[in-house]
Amino acid sequence: MTRLSSYRDFDWVLLGFVLLLSLISVLEIKSATLHTKFHGFDQKQIGFLAIGIVLMFLISLIDYHRLIDTVHWAYGVGILSLVAVALFGTKVLGGKRWISFHGAHFQPSEWIKLILIVAVARFFWGLTGRDLTWPDIGKVSAMVFVPMAFVLKQPDLGTSLTYLPILICGLFLGGIRFKQVAIILLALIFVGGVAWKSGKHLKPYQQARIDAFMNPDSDPRGSGYQIRQSLIAVGSGGVWGKGANKGTQTQGDFLPIPYTDFIFAAFCEEHGFVGAVGVLLLYFLILMRLIQNAQTASDLPGSFIIMGVVAVIVFQVAVNVGMVVGLMPVTGIPLPLLSYGGSSVLFTFLALGIVMNVRMSRFVN
């Protein structure tokens, strides 16, 4: 088959939804940075999107089986990059998460996600359909936990948590049995209880975030401030919103980082419940489309990869939007496709590129 014919199978509908969200993202970043020193971030986001789209097309040309074949190398490089961050990383906002390279900054923890998605797919393919044994569960868990530990140490609880759904999704689709799930859960409860008793469990800022989540009004100028301002922004938007560039919480700088983690709050304030429903509907359509692609994938690893992407996106949407509406504590996880940020955009589009390749390969035997 020719390359041209494979583009007929490129998921243009999915790309349409994605680009629509990206457009909303650019407009909201523009609004949220209008009167701040971050003015112009919407232009940079367009740049990231352009690079992301190009990379998406490029990676969609690479047979995903070749990615699976070489993923152990990528995994090794990924772990090394995390070690490099730990040793030479740049400290930003209290966490060592970035590597500066010739003036450009990278957040290696983002592409670890991609590597883990492929690596987990490869692992379950390698099981060749047999039942999951305890050693299997141990191996795949270790594969995820090693990078998780590094990222947790940076410290970046949010990003490290995004690795978990890859594992959980893999185990679920890979056929973990109910008995195994029950044993794991019991063990977790036991370990959690012991850790809680021992007293040293969370860093102070993490504990403060949990406390603030439980009771945002307890300290309106301290840890509860972000949640409180986010709730005010979303709630005051009402049904129809205050209008583009007219959100008082967003424009008055009351809403914290309204162009990244709290961009959905800014959007909800300016475009109301109607706008929020529209965005959630777009996520729903994108996710359904992805799951459909997983269903029609020609082989197991293709499905696993797509479902890994689904797991990461669902998790991030749930945690981020949940945080913005006060259902989840503040974790610092960006909203895929809406939040400003090169690493996040590149992850999303590279992941989509691989998904496209899985889809384009569905009639290849």
Place this chain on the structure above:
Amino acid sequence: MEPSHHSEAQNVGPNGKAEKLPIGKLHSVQYLVALILAVLLVGLWRLQVLNSENFRSLAEANRVRKVPILAPRGKLFDREGRLLVDNYPSVTCYLLREQVKDLDADLPLISKGLHISPEQIQATLRRYQIAPKYQPIPLKQDITPDEQAFIAAHRDELPELETLDEQRRLYPSDGFAAHLIGYVGEVSEQMLANDDRYSLYSPGDVVGRSGVEATYDALLRGTDGSRDVIVNSHGKELGHLGQELAIPGKDLKLTIDLDIQMAAERVLEGKIGAIVAMDPHTGEILAMASRPTFDPNQFAVRLTKNYWNEILNNPDHPLLNKSIQAQLAPGSTFKIVMSVAGLQEGLAQSMHVPCNGGATFYGHFFSCDRNHGMVDINNAIPYSCDTFYYTLANRLGIDTMAKYATSLGFAQKTGIDLPDEATGNMPSTLWKLKTQHEKWYAGETISVGIGQGAVTATPIQLARALSGIANGGVLRRPHVIFPDEVPPEMLQAIRENFPGSGDATIPLSPENWQLITDAMANVTSSPIGTAYIAHLEGVDFAGKTGTADVVGGRVKNSTNKSTIPNAWFVGMAPRRNPDIVVAVLWEHGYWGNNSAKLAAQVINAFVTKQRKRDNNLRIAEVPKPATTAAVSPSVSGGPASATP
């Protein structure tokens, strides 16, 4: 799990290897995704649809800040419209406690930029601990342009600092008329808690704390306005919504004549005492000075501890307005009250008392300054002969004396529109019974006859009593603000808040009126008078000296200041229907004639001014004998327009 087994079987590839994910599991993922998004939608519904109004008002409270526009306080002018108290623009730095994240961390920077010590800041915070958290705390008043620039430059690091434009009081320097004008300061907790007049005030409000500033605070303060300002989270102004302008306080004209006040202040300089000058026709105070004095400007900005201690430790009580608060034995000035009593009772006319340097009553010798020979009422006043008045007192008895003294305003407030007036005291049999539960002894009456013993009076009381006598029996309520400057209901409220004897009329026959005033003229104009040294050429100046022993007795040639007698003088010009009455108290001034010299200078300033202004030589005219007691108290007219 039944459907998944079923689909797994379908998805097994040719080599027995599962090539497809079980469709049931994918469906369950779809349901999970739908469920998660539904939960998020419910969360959004709860915030944006159900509680939207609540959050909308919170958002408004976030961005709209009410900035007060402080009303400038009314200015004070003298009776001729000359400016006495002005305002000047000033900037105060406030601390917004709601904006503070970690004050302890910011303290060193704030301290350095505003030039106040961290301890001071913390002391200020402690004082406002009970105030609601949203209320800004004044950190430093009257900040310099440098400090303003500091606050502007550190908006991001120190969002808790805010500046506010205010108008501050500018008082005359050197404590000029300080007691009369008073000063402003922050309303105290006691005032807020205990005084109904301050029920609408809040902590931090500036109010008049003494003098005219206190009495007329409601008129002077005006009404503060406010501006609704749109701010961002750093407190930076982004725009305005609307404003309610401040209503400036009312300017007030005092009855004070700056020229007379200046003369009074000048002659009192370096002494301890008080001078009150009054228009007896109306009760308008023309001058009121008290020494030692204080600088009200120090009170208008936050008072320094040093200055406060200096004031507090001064034994002569600089904050005391001695014109209305010093209650001391009036000494021989009381003899004019005795003369009225003696003449009206028909006793004094026929009295001829031999003075041999004193006399014995009830087995006790009461001394007189000098051997006056045969004394009658006409020369008893200029001589200030004690023996005559001992005898008169003995014949009148204490209760008759008290009756006349009380009708002339002794032992009661005059009702002047200034806070904390003293009442003074007039003894009587009833008074002694009430206060000491003892019977009055006739021997005690003798020294009261010369203004010693238990009788005390304030300068304003003496000025008012003399005014009443000099204009034939009509006593006026003294006041420092023209009544037509004040709304009627407030005037009524002030009269209720400052009760006193007010306006009153006493019976005084024309012959007695003429006799007493002529005798008082002789005090200064006759060589036999005690204050001849103070006579004014070409001015009909009358009066009465008083040399009052202080507690501890008169010690001749003593160097101990506290035992030197107080020098009193009450005087007027002209002698009948005067245009000005002056009362002088010079504490430890030794002789009454020393005070007479001070009074003469004040009267001279008044006369010179009158002559200059309208060439009215009436004061210099030789007075015609009084023919009627009827006086023409011209309430509205100035001193010069009142002619008999």
